[in-house]
Amino acid sequence: MLWSKRSAAVLLLSLGMLGGCRKPTAPMKTESHAVHGKVVSLDKSSSEIMLDHETIPGFMEAMTMPYRxxxxxxxxxxxxxxxxxxxxxxxxxxxxxxxxxxxxxVIVGQAKPDYLPPVVYHTPKVGDTVPDFKLLNQSGKTISLAQFRGKVVALTFIYTRCQLADYCPRMSRNFAEIDAALAKNPSVYAKTHLLSVSFDPKYDTPAVLRSYGGGVTGKYTKEDFAHWDFAAPPQSELLDVEKWFGVGVTPGNNNSLAHSLSTVIVGADGKVLAFYPSNDWQVKDALAVIESAAK
Incomplete structure (x- = not known):
């Protein structure tokens, strides 16, 4: 069969019109959910981990299944x-x-003590006395956890370059909500303090933490940080801080850090009141613990 240039042009136009009539497919959105569990087995040929994991609120019940x-x-x-x-x-x-x-x-608990590196992470428990770790805050001042004795302290871990919305940014948003809620009650506000601890002290210098903290609170250069410190431990003490609070950190690509989460409410006596090891804790629940202890 012979095709004229006109016939070919008509056919191409028709196909183009048909293609244009198709409804464009919307791109699928990537979701992220924190998960904690125990490795059952590995399959290196398929790059899979068989994981016995805990319930992932709003996403999946506790189960054992393979993940690539x-x-x-x-x-x-x-x-x-x-x-x-x-x-x-x-x-x-x-x-x-x-x-x-x-x-x-991130490995937060090793099955055998001979694995390298031999890091044992502590799990904060209600009643544990928090060590007097030293930190360098956004003002270039060395602060210690002991100086907050007499106040209820909400402490969480972040690093400023974190790109996962459900991790560090979510912790900072939660703390911003807590800070705003506490500010409505001056007597409780005076008996509480917030502390965001970075596990990236090489990058998160006082200047970086000051800029980040001002953005989180929404007060920017007008933030006085009287109620909320952003600080990092010295590199020499970083691992001790991570181990005590159960924060596993592994260097990733492009200066990223794979990490677990840890949020702790510390009473006026310096002892743990509540520990949240993931990102699914609710602001209202943490706020209830803080307000009750600060009365």
Whole structure:
């Protein structure tokens, strides 16, 4: 069959019109959820971890299932029996979440003591006395946890370059809500203090923390940091701080840090009142603990 130039042009135009009539497919949004669990087994051929994990509120019940890891090098670091924290990334369409994979895997508990490095993480418990760690704050001043004795302290861990919305940014948003709520009651406000601790002291200098903190509170250069400090431990004491508060940190690509989370409410006597090891704690619950202890 012979095609004229006109026939070919008509056909191409028709196909273009048909293509233009199709409804464009909306890009799927990537979701992220914090997960904690125990490694059951590894499959290096498929880059999968069989994980027995806890309930992920609003996303998935506790279960054991395989997850592909987005960084196969992780499989050389984890072992069956290790406890890990990670982020589950997925996309969602009308059928539900798909393409589930583990990102930012951090070992928070080793199954065998001979694994290297031999780091043992402490899990803060209600009644534990918090050590008097020293920190350098946004004003270049060395502060200590002991100086806040007599006040109820809400303490959480962040680093300013964190890009995962459900991790450090979420902790900072939660603390901003707590700070605003406490400010409505001057007597309680005077008996409380907030502390955001960075585990990236090399980058998070006092100047960086001051800029970050002013942005978080929304007061920018007018922030006086009287009620909320942003600080980091010296590099020489960083690991001790991470271990006591149960914060696992592993260097990633492009200056990122894979890490777990830790938020602690400390009473006026310097002892732990509540410990939240993930990102699913609610502001109202933490606020209730703080306000009750500060009365």
């Amino acid at each position: 890891v987005d960084d196969p090098a992780v499989l050389g670091e984890v072992h069956p029996g290790d406890r890990i924290s990670a982020t589950i990334l997925s996309e969602r369409d009308d059928a539900g979440p798909k393409n589930l994979r583990l990102h930012d895997v």
